[in-house]
Amino acid sequence: MPSRLLLSTAKKIREMRIRGASKIARAAAEAMVEEACSIKAASPTEFAERMRIAAGYLLKTRPTAVSLPNALEYIMVPFEKAAAQGLGIGELRTIVQSRAREFIENSLKATKMIGKLGAELLGERRVIMTHCHSMAVVSIFAEASRRGRVMLAYVKETRPRYQGRITARQLSELGVKVHLIVDSAALYYMDRVDAVLVGADAIALDGSVVNKIGTCFTAMAAVKTGKPVFVAAETYKIALKAKTGSSIPIEMRSPLEVVSNNFVRKYRGIEILNPSFDITEPAMITNIVTEAGILSPPFSHSIRKVVSELGYRIEG
Numbered sequence: 001m002p003s004r005l006l007l008s009t010a011k012k013i014r015e016m017r018i019r020g021a022s023k024i025a026r027a028a029a030e031a032m033v034e035e036a037c038s039i040k041a042a043s044p045t046e047f048a049e050r051m052r053i054a055a056g057y058l059l060k061t062r063p064t065a066v067s068l069p070n071a072l073e074y075i076m077v078p079f080e081k082a083a084a085q086g087l088g089i090g091e092l093r094t095i096v097q098s099r100a101r102e103f104i105e106n107s108l109k110a111t112k113m114i115g116k117l118g119a120e121l122l123g124e125r126r127v128i129m130t131h132c133h134s135m136a137v138v139s140i141f142a143e144a145s146r147r148g149r150v151m152l153a154y155v156k157e158t159r160p161r162y163q164g165r166i167t168a169r170q171l172s173e174l175g176v177k178v179h180l181i182v183d184s185a186a187l188y189y190m191d192r193v194d195a196v197l198v199g200a201d202a203i204a205l206d207g208s209v210v211n212k213i214g215t216c217f218t219a220m221a222a223v224k225t226g227k228p229v230f231v232a233a234e235t236y237k238i239a240l241k242a243k244t245g246s247s248i249p250i251e252m253r254s255p256l257e258v259v260s261n262n263f264v265r266k267y268r269g270i271e272i273l274n275p276s277f278d279i280t281e282p283a284m285i286t287n288i289v290t291e292a293g294i295l296s297p298p299f300s301h302s303i304r305k306v307v308s309e310l311g312y313r314i315e316g
């Protein structure tokens with residue numbers, strides 16, 4: 001069994017007390033460091049096995065955000081190599097610590113860089129509709145505001161968990177004027193906005209974007225009214241095993257996020273479906289802002305290019 005601390009982080013991620021694709025990844029990396037420091041193993045083999053178990057627990061918490069397996073692999077691939085070479089516990093522990101810290105640092109830098117590149121991409125577009133809560137998106141607003149641009153955001157509340165309220169609060173604190181709207185008002189207000197800007201939990205190699213449920217519907221409304229759809233995502237959200245969006249698992253969450261326990265008990269014949277994410281096809285996306293540059297269509301080409309420049313390994 002992993003330590004109580006790791007189990008508690010895993011529980012927080014599962015229950016979304018820690019949420020947002022990047023934050024989940026950084027929390028998992030941090031938990032791996034704590035685990036490496038707390039394990040008292042009799043041999044390097046036992047130490048390695050316990051680290052694998054810890055990674056496995058974290059991996060199972062949320063199935064869609066690919067930032068989570070990518071963060072764990074960033075730590076575990078060199079770790080496994082070192083373990084296979086017969087390195088001692090102290091050295092193995094150091095690898096976990098340095099890789100995890102490197103991941104966290106790079107992640108924070110990437111989100112900041114996305115802010116800069118995204119603000120340039122927005123240019124004179126000042127009225128932006130967004131969905132859910134993404135720190136990559138907030139970073140772009142923060143940079144645009146820092147550059148003195150007066151921004152107006154239409155923020156969708158994002159049922160069932162209302163992450164839009166977090167976005168509304170954070171943007172308002174940045175000095176952005178905010179209109180908080182119900183999800184179904186997206187098309188109604190679309191003609192007033194200059195662009196749609198959303199985050200991502202995973203991006204397939206063909207440019208399909210997996211993001212909070214309702215993203216695809218928002219993108220469709222944008223396309224219908226001729227508005228650009230921008231996606232902000234760090235490169236560790238690229239799903240290197242997924243050729244298309246359909247191979248990325250969509251997390252189904254509890255009915256209790258949608259209705260009360262009383263409702264469930266009273267209407268047993270009603271099946272409540274609560275998918276957490278949907279897939280927006282690449283044809284609906286104008287650009288993807290990453291820390292390594294702004295990607296343009298055809299995404300099947302630009303994503304593979306950035307992936308190879310970064311030295312990431314496409315699997316399968």
Ligand code: RI2
Pocket residue numbers: 019020021022023132133134135136137163198199200201211212276
């Ligand atoms: P950042 C969130 O998922 C949202 O779907 C958001 O767009 C995405 O993570 C990326 O967030 P959830 O954890 O990494 O709310 O940009 O299900 O903060």
